[in-house]
Amino acid sequence: MTQKLILGLNAAYHESSAALWGKGRILAAAEEERFNRIRHGKPTRVNTAGELPLRAIRACLRRAGVSAADVDVIVYAFHPRLRRRVHPRPEDRGHNLETNNYGTPEGERRMARGCLSAPELLGRHIHPAWRSRTRFLPHHLAHGASGVLAMPTEAERRAFLTVDGIGEIESARWGEWNGRLRTRSRLIYPHSLGFLWERITQYLGYRPLYDEAKIMALAAYGDPDRYQAVFSRFASTTSESPLRLDNQWLRFRETSPDGMVALFGRPILSRKPNSDKEEHHQRDLAATLQSFTNDAVRNMGQHLRMHTKANHLGLAGGVALNCVAMYALASTGLFESLWVQPATNDAGTALGAALWWAVHREGARPWQMEHPYLGPEIDNEATLTELSRNNARVVWSRPFEPPKKAAEELAAGKVIGWVRGPMEFGPRALGNRSLLAHPGLPGIRDRINRIKGREWFRPLAVSVMDEAADRWFDIPESARMATRNMNLAVPGRALAREKTPKAPHVDGSCRIQTVAGENPGFRRLLREFQGLTELPLVINTSFNLGQPMVANAKDAIDTFLRMKDVFSLYLGDYRIERHP
Structure with missing residues (x-):
């Protein structure tokens, strides 16, 4: 087992983060956004690649x-040099690219310089020795x-x-671990599910990289057949070729979604929070x-299973x-x-970078990530x-049993x-930085969405005691581990529909966290609440x-x-209310 301390970093695009390995495990991991209070840690631009997660690094060390x-x-x-070898791309030729942006020679050079500046910046801001200790993966x-390598198995x-x-150029990669990480196949730009979601999110009038979850929620209200014929003009998926996209329509590197307008017309937008007037055009395209995404992901899984014969699958991205x-x-x-x-978004690459180095360069065993409280x-x-x-x-007290008092409220x-x-x-x-409510209350979905300033169609998630989950939700046997981290939307059973009618989404599904x-x-x-x-x-x-x-306490x-409309706050050992 390696005794070295290995720090993984993510900073090239967004969700800047750090993760620290030592003593055979991940000792700490954190995202920069939690400290600088900027969504995703920073804007995703070519000139921000050199902005490092310095606060997250220091938090991990502490x-x-x-x-x-x-x-x-x-x-x-x-790996910035790998990126520079493959950009600009021939698929973008003839497109109206914004000067000094992704995909242009000058923009790619600027991004590469930002990434390559990391050793010097770390040496200047964290410790001089880090100049010579930094590697790229x-x-x-x-x-x-x-x-x-973090899969709990x-x-x-x-x-x-x-x-x-x-x-750098890939949008997907799959393979296996059998004593060593081996890549079986990959997808390269412009064949990118992530970019497809960004483009359609933008076309529908939402913010790409921020609002894709809203489009996923809106999809449950729409007709998935309405635009299939149009979709087939620029997107296809089979088990042998899981994703093919025509960039002449999508034009991913252009700032305007004009290709989408040519295919689908101009959308009628009505995106006011707490309004139910979202147009059917938007719902159906979502x-x-x-x-299409469901089919593409299933086909990727089928392709992967056929070529690896592995029975256990870990996902990221x-x-x-x-x-x-x-x-x-x-x-x-x-x-x-x-x-x-x-942390399956880019934040998790910090964890993966530290794990890869520990396992492949230092001979450590894979680590089992039993929880995300790092x-x-x-x-x-x-x-x-x-x-x-x-x-x-505010007024505050220190209740003798915070879980019991919270459950009563x-x-x-x-x-x-x-x-x-x-x-x-x-x-x-996942239960440590949470807003909680009674799932059986009439109107609870609208109430929570009002508190959070969210759109009318946004669904709720629930945390459920592990041993009770199967009575309330139809959980695939293979997904037991995935429900621990609230990463699956599963159908609610009759009990959920009867007792908590506003918890499931309009399609009857619910994103759940099983708590053991x-x-x-x-x-x-949860146990005290169940008793009541x-x-x-x-x-x-x-x-x-x-x-x-x-x-931290100040932010909370x-x-x-x-x-x-939030009655009380349980913060550490304290219970807090507004001053009368």
Whole structure:
């Protein structure tokens, strides 16, 4: 087992992050957005590649109790020289590319310079020795390592599948681990599911890289057959050729979606929160996109299973956040077990880079990621300082049994904040940075969407006690591990539809987190709530309002004070209410 300290970094595009390996495991992992309060850590532009996750790095060092000088290797999850060898692309010739942007000679040079500046910047801002200790690793290799080398299984042979927008040139890669990570196949630009989602998200009037989850939610209201014939003009999928896209229509590197307008016409947009007037044109195109994605992901899985014969699959990449497509893949029964790494977006490449180096260069064994609680803890002293600072606005106490008191308030119909313990690594709130509510209340979906300022069609997620989950939801046997991290939308059974009618989405599905012993405080709350209501589940969404999930006491209190319909906040050992 390696005794070296290895730091993985992600900074090339977005979701900037850091993860620290040592003593045979990941000691800490965190995303920069939680500290700088900027969604995804920074904008995705060629001139931001040199902006490093310095706060996340320092948070990892503090959690592990080590100094920067102790770190032996820094592995940056992107290979800029590999990128420069394959860009600009012939598929973009003749397109109206914006000067100094992705895909142009000057833009690609600028991005490469930003990435290559990482050793010098780390040496300047963290520790001088890091200048010579920094290495580069291909983006999708880091994604693949995060999915397969952190999989919580004893199986020696396992497959991996990574799907996102783009790394250096790849948009997807699949292969297997059998003592060594081996790539079987890959997709290269412009054949990219991630870019397809970005383009259609933009066409529908939403923000690419930010609002794809909204399109997935909207899809449940639409007719997936309406645009299939038009879709077939630029997109196809089979088991032998899982994804082919015609970039003459999609024109991914252009800033305007004019190709989409030529295919589908100009959309009629009405995107006001809490309005149900979203046009059928938008709903149906979203539904067609989701249906195509389900087919493409299933075909990738079939292709992978045929060529590897592996029974266990680990997934990573931004497309794996699509909980509907993950259910479609799990439902095929192609694999005995399926696991989606909790930070499956680009943040997870930091974890994968550290793992790849530890396993392949230092001879470590793969690590089993039993939970995602790898970030900073809520500090009670810092909490007390912030409470004193807000003395005129809040009152607080230290309840003897916070889970019991919180469950009583939930049972009484209150919406509460639950911010305790170490922060989750990844975009899902999994019981430590959560907004919680009673799932059986009439109108609870509209109430939560109002609190969060979300669109009318956004569904809710739930956390459910592991042993009760099968009575409430139809979970594929292969997806047991994936439900731990809220990465599948599964059908609700009759009990869920009867007792919690507003928890499932309009199509009857629900994104769920099954809670076992990995989070004892949150599980205790669920058990207390069940004792009061006979419901072994609660509504669980992220504790944030227009910003990233909260990281510390200051962020939590500030957010609580802006959430007018949230009754109380459980912050570390404290319970907080607004001043009467």
